[in-house]
Amino acid sequence: MKAGKLKQILLITDGCSNQGEDPSLVATLIREQGITVNVIGVLDRDDEESDSLTEVEEIATAGGGVSQIVYPQVLTQTVQAVTKQAMTQTLQGVVNQELQQILGRDQTIEELPPEQRGEVMEVVEDLTETCDMQLLVLVDTSASMQKKLETVKEALLDLSISMNARVGNNKYAIYAFPGRKKATEKILDWSSQLDKLSTVFPKLTSGGVTPTGPALREALHQFSQSGLLRSLKRHAESEQSGFGL
């Protein structure tokens, strides 16, 4: 069985968007293109869970992805957990669709008896291990993130160790927002390794605005620029069958 290709955007932010269009709206748009949006909200050490981060959950829900709000100390584990969970969730969704076609409208993996569920989950697990993945990381580098950027860098390097241990191929791109002139600034173009990250990761931050919506829109644009959107449309149907049981 040929595994398909998964596309994800991972947004790492510590606050509420305050410029440009509504990020949830853009996330909905991105989801329609077959790309999942996951969001990690990074808290300050002394922060209680603040209201500004409720947006985090909204964006992820709109983008069909996973969200989590964490303290910087556990960022490394969270980045991995969220990415893996999102992969499983997407693939589980594809398998669920297949199941519904075969067994009827209301049949989902969760409702199967445990024995059969185990067999189906093995298929999902195989797909998670073997599928190719494209991950665009969008890092909030506004002033309040300054102290957390080193941790973000470490977490991303560690994520690449885990992802590259898989059988499937990976491509990563990293963008920071806000950029100097545009909403985002390219840090790393599509590449299968993140080694270069340690030298190119920004140490300086750029102002106080948080244009999350426009940044997401540019992220979508990056997927299409590398010719992915075109191929995505063309392969939309063949991909469905690629994930077939």
Add this chain to the structure above:
Amino acid sequence: MLNQSKAALAYKLSPGMLIKGKWHCHHYQIHKLLGKGAIGAVYLAKQDDKKMVALKISDKTASISSEINVLKKLAKVQGDVPGPSLFEVDDWVDPMGYCYPFYTMEYVRGDTLDSFLKKRGSSWLGPLYMQLLEELDRLHQAGYVMGDLKLANVIVTSNPVRLRFIDVGGITPIGRAVKEYTEFYDRGHWQCGDRRAEPKYDLFALAMMALNYAYPHQFSKSAQPKRELLLRLKRANSLKPYQGILENALLGRYETCQQMRKAIQKELVSQKIQKQNRSVGHNQNQDIHWLEPFILSVVSFILFILATFY
């Protein structure tokens, strides 16, 4: 979906609560919480007023199904396999109608490896590692690595003294990405290799277990992780006899468990010879005494082999 605001009820089961399986209709009375991990919570429970079992419950269907699949495959492997044996697989529906998958397994009673070594002396380290390596080798032969090998996951049962692994969440087919790991024991974290499942991955974690025993509060990564590890190993007095062996394991010089096992065996035999050469009046560490019968048995075993072949 990962959601931290909705704390799952399955993680807050209180002693005395009764849980009924949706498919097999067995009853489980919760006795106490044994532990909480990334994937779920493990409780000690009594099944149908009869036997005590360990019950692992979670809200993550994918992860728990994958653990069950591994346990089922391990059950087919010949001989003693490191993990606990699987009893039942079922679902529990909470009063709100939310469904949690769970499974029950054998309840393994004993000390964790570090508390056992504290009680009985660090000279147990060598022989216990011999046994650990043998069980691990069987797992590798079956095509899996342990993955999340750490002090807290290894239990020493008494009568007979035997090592058991109690968490199978990390078990991964060789060649795939390690499913679950703990940073301190992970060679990727220390920049000593990747996270692809191979026997060497477990051997690294095994060496880290010894380091964690020597440094109970662990230590964190510095700018040069590999050098840091080797330096820490040199400074650990309790690990002195095995320093070279553990270094080899950290650096990935052993391809298989058997290679490391042979090295420990050789070391244990030479320890005995050195001791004999020393003066009799020398005050030996008390907890060395158990070693003698062990060495004797090893020597007699070798003699036996020799006798059979000649």
